[in-house]
Amino acid sequence: MDIAVVWFRNDLRTIDHQPLRRAIASGLPVVGVYVFDPEMMRETEYGFKKMEKFRAAFIRESVEDLRSELEELDIPLLVRTGDPAEVFGTLNEQYFIKCFYMHEEIGSEEQTAERRVREVLQAKVSIDHGHNLYDPEDLPFDSYSVPDTFSQFRKRIEKNDVLMRPPLSKPSAAAKSVEVDEGEIPSLSALGFDELDGPLRFRGGMSEGLKRVAHYFFETDQLRVYKETRNGMLKEDDSSKLSPWLAHGCLSPRMVMDEVRRYEDERVKNDSTYWLYFELLWRDYFHLVHRRYGDDLFAASGLRDRTPPWDRDETLESAWMNGKTGYPLVDAAMRELKATGFMSNRARQNVASFLTKNLGLDWRIGAAWFESLLIDYDVSSNYGNWLYQAGVGNDAIQFRAFNVVKQARDYDPKGDYLRTWLPELRRVPGARIFAPYEMNYEGQQAAGVVIGRHxxxxVVDLFASVERNKARFLDVMK
Ligand SMILES: Cc1cc2nc3c(=O)[nH]c(=O)nc-3n(C[C@H](O)[C@H](O)[C@H](O)COP(=O)(O)OP(=O)(O)OC[C@H]3O[C@@H](n4cnc5c(N)ncnc54)[C@H](O)[C@@H]3O)c2cc1C
Incomplete structure (x- = not known):
């Protein structure tokens, strides 16, 4: 029997999904497919997994949600664990895959998997863009030549009033249905992960993503003050927290922008509503940087032609990863990441700066650790942001370090975030929390924490370390 197949990857939704609409329009019976590829979960050269349980759990839930969404359209979702080329090869022997639909992925690993799948099929293949605000063909420049800085990029977009296509509505049911052995969605342990210790911080799936939008925009009206609260590190509503759903395509950025526009019509249009757009534009920017530079995104030298003298030091790496550097902001953030799979943007910038500017370590281990743990991991956003923080992006050569003690004072003035994630420092009074190592022994005793013991x-001096690394960096890069 001839069938049309939609391969779902980072697009786990039914709204604003062109490939799904095309498959339905083909008139053939439609089968959706999701493959848990062991390649996505393998161990890295650094000794930890490419994907940890948080993201795996979020994807599982998203696939569950997708299955029930597709059921309403009379479309089965076949779920398998294995090599995608083998999965599709087998399916193609049972049925004939006449038409094959998917969204474009720009990562090289995704493209390699795709090429191998196409080799085993004789299908007519159709690929759409669906991950960004703007389609490559609508940009006022060649999509492989994004401007060198975000600000040039933004100006080009805004000056040219580039078309942002409205999101596509949910399609109507497929005309013909087909019976397939859909397969169980594998449990975390079947995928080789430990079970979660508690509930996942964000629930996967398009329906949950839509709930989050409704909550943040309309129910709590938080969007109104987003620009003022977005740098907060502790509270769930400080920022939109839409990244997990955007990263896995449970929501498309256009679906989000459609709701921003509705909010602007019905409530208020202000700097905050613009700022959410501005941040989504950063996301588009990093996707375009990835498109332009390809695998350079993963190189030690990044987008530069010289490589800064990155160190490797297992003791320091482990202190950073496990939140044991002696700097409370870095430690709180790294422990939050390890316990929940999430960290705010402000904290991400600080820990990335600390790893590369204070510790002088290879940024790639930091990026790989984020890749492993982040629920919202997105290859272009993660590696793109890391390159910028490490000073090897395509902007001007510079060595900008965050002062992680000052940043904590500025963005967590009462130390609430620090005390939440660092129980051993809970009794440290007032502003002492920002630099507990400055307390004398009596102070430490009174606070119930002896530095060096509890x-x-x-692990390094805050200022001397920056000076040392700056000199080394500029020596090579200038
Ligand atoms: C070192 C580092 C690594 C990062 N890795 C990732 C990653 O793997 N995946 C990811 O989605 N974001 C990444 N970011 C960007 C940013 O930290 C997160 O998108 C943000 O913290 C998510 O929280 P939010 O949804 O509440 O953000 P909000 O402030 O509410 O922003 C709204 C949306 O805009 C987008 N966005 C905001 N800031 C950025 C940015 N700097 N770059 C790209 N997109 C942005 C996200 O999709 C986000 O959901 C990284 C940032 C740094 C500094």
């Missing part, structure tokens, strides 16, 4: 002494 909480680590700083």
């Amino acid at each position: 909480y680590p002494a700083p």
